[in-house]
Every structure is written in C-alpha cells, then in structure tokens.
C-alpha cells in the first residue's frame with residue numbers, strides 16, 4: 208500500500224489548525240494534526256516543502272521506518288516544529304493502518320486497559336466568586352477534576368483568564384498582527400493562591416480534585432513555597448511550576464513539597480525527560496501526541512515513564528485539533544500508564560470541519576468504535592475558514608522585563 212499524496216491544510220474554524228491528509232493508492236485517507244500554536248505556518252511549510260515530496264511513493268504501512276526516516280534522516284533532530292510535523296505523519300499512518308485493519312486505533316495499540324477515560328475540565332474567573340461559578344458549572348457537567356485559574360489582585364487578568372470576547376475565556380491565542388501583552392508579579396500571586404484554594408475547598412469540599420497551572424512563572428524556591436502553602440488543600444497537581452528547560456530546578460521543588468507535580472507540554476521527545484523521569488522529579492508527563500512525534504513518540508515516553516510510576520496526563524488544549532485529541536484518546540484507553548486527560552472543549556464551529564467519532568459524557572471520554580482514528584476532515588468546510596494570524600500573549604513583569612508566559 209503506497210502513499211500517492213500528502214496535502215497540508217491550514218484552516219481557522221474559530222482558531223488555527225494545521226492538518227495533514229495522506230492518501231494511499233487503495234483510496235484510504237489518513238489524517239494528522241500538526242498545530243503549533245502561534246507558529247502554524249512554520250510547521251505547514253516543513254510538511255509541505257520538506258516532508259510531503261518524500262512521503263509520496265513510500266509504503267503507508269511502514270510507520271516505524273517512516274518515523275525514523277524523518278527523525279534521523281533529517282540530521283536536525285527534535286524541536287517543536289520538526290516533532291509536530293513528524294507527529295502529523297505518524298498519526299495519519301496509524302489512522303490508515305487501523306482503517307485498513309477495520310479496527311479503531313486503540314485495538315492496534317493493544318486494546319482496552321480501562322473502561323472510560325477520566326478528563327479534567329477548566330474553571331477560571333477574574334476573582335474567586337467568578338471562579339467558584341465556573342467550578343460549579345464544570346461539576347454540573349460531571350467533571351470530578353477541575354483546573355482552577357484566577358485573576359490576581361493588582362495584576363492583568365493573565366494566564367488562563369483573559370481571551371477574546373465571545374470565545375471561551377481560556378482560549379489564550381488572540382487573532383491580530385502582534386501578541387497581546389500581560390503584566391505579572393510573583394509576590395502577589397504567591398500571597399493570593401493559597402486563599403483561592405482555601406475558598407474553593409470550603410465551598411466544594413474535599414472530594415473534588417483541584418489542579419493548577421503555574422505556567423513556568425516561578426523560580427524553584429518560589430515554587431517550593433507555593434507547593435508547601437497548598438499542601439493543606441491537597442491539590443491533584445501543580446503544573447509547570449518553573450521553567451521547563453532546566454530540569455535540575457525540579458529537584459529543589461521536590462525536596463520541599465509533597466504536592467504532585469506535572470510537566471512536559473512544551474517538550475517534544477523522550478530525551479527531553481532524561482532527568483525528570485528517572486529521578487522521579489514529576490508525577491505526570493504532559494506530552495501530547497501532536498507535540499511529541501505522534502502515537503509512536505508518545506508511547507515511547509509513556510513506556511519509559513511507567514517504569515518510574517509516572518503517569519500520563521496528555522495536554523488537551525483547544526490548540527490541539529480534534530485529530531490530535533482523538534489520537535490521544537486511543538492511547539489513553541489502551542496504555543497502562545494513563546493518569547488523566549485534559550479537556551478544554553472546542554467551540555462548535557470546529558466540528559463543521561472535523562467530524563469526530565469520540566464522545567464525552569459526565570467527565571469521561573470514549574474513543575469511539577469507528578475504524579481508524581475516527582475523525583473525518585471536511586476539506587470544503589475547511590476552505591470556508593482561512594488561516595488568521597494569531598499569537599499567544601507575551602508576559603512581562605511590572606517593570607516591563609519580558610517574563611515566562
């Protein structure tokens with residue numbers, strides 16, 4: 208079974224997505240997600256100009272060989288652009304293989320390890336009262352694990368709070384010729400967050416799992432202090448408490464707090480975890496299929512993590528398309544090391560373009576029983592939603608210094 212065409216489509220049904228469509232000589236079409244938020248066109252070019260011409264004529268069944276061909280064969284390994292492009296190829300080929308087998312992808316990945324896929328939702332508010340309303344809404348939808356983000360007094364609305372009017376307020380990418388800017392201060396953040404957890408615990412009790420994303424903003428010792436101050440409220444995890452480049456930092460945090468730690472949404476391969484995983488400095492890996500070399504790349508990470516009792520928590524923001532999310536769900540249901548799946552709901556217009564076979568009910572997913580990945584991409588619908596330049600915000604300290612967003 209040979210590949211006869213590989214086409215890249217960039218569309219924006221509410222937000223930008225990069226999709227790869229791979230067609231075989233027996234008429235099967237596999238789809239892959241290559242969306243890299245704010246840098247979409249770089250991946251589109253990587254695929255269009257450097258990968259698509261080499262894909263045509265290759266054996267569609269040779270997934271591992273093709274993965275290595277683009278990973279090792281390019282000489283320039285890793286990096287978010289390269290690994291998102293490889294992810295799209297890998298997912299499209301798994302989709303084709305599972306369609307050819309007449310099975311949902313998870314069956315090819317070993318079949319079910321569990322009955323349902325637990326997901327956590329997002330709650331957010333400009334202040335604690337608004338956050339509590341949002342948590343209540345998520346509970347009513349059936350979530351029993353909720354990520355809480357809140358505006359900090361004296362700061363701009365900031366990470367996880369602001370957004371474009373009329374869109375889900377947690378959507379961080381904003382259309383326009385330049386990134387928007389935010390201001391942030393660690394002192395007021397560290398004083399306020401324990402009060403937020405205290406209030407939310409008081410109102411919602413002990414059973415609800417609470418998660419929080421620090422988005423790389425603290426120094427290791429500040430992160431350690433945050434962890435200690437939140438221990439009485441037993442968070443499910445703290446995510447990205449400090450910058451992800453220097454893994455040594457996580458040792459300091461680990462030595463001071465028993466709060467579970469999650470990291471890895473900005474990583475793109477197994478080797479990014481060479482310190483965090485064997486030293487057991489985290490409890491959850493946040494890698495997504497789309498940003499870590501596809502089903503093949505992510506399964507390698509999870510097999511390694513499992514040795515150290517570290518579990519999966521796939522990144523599931525709106526900037527991962529329904530194709531990327533579907534691929535994640537097939538791994539979630541089949542891999543032993545599953546922990547939890549993030550779910551930031553896509554807005555309705557997204558489903559004009561992506562027809563999905565997965566389903567979500569009362570805080571849990573099912574990958575669906577369609578053959579393959581289970582997602583059908585409608586190219587004519589996509590053409591009605593052309594690419595729109597959009598960026599993630601840039602964050603600054605109060606004096607204007609550029610800070611981690």
Ligand code: EZ4
Pocket residue numbers: 244379420422472522524525526599
């Ligand atoms: O900032 O998806 O855990 N989720 C997150 C996301 C990321 C965006 C980046 O594109 O941190 O909101």
Ligand code: CO
Pocket residue numbers: 420422446447472
């Ligand atoms: Co995050």
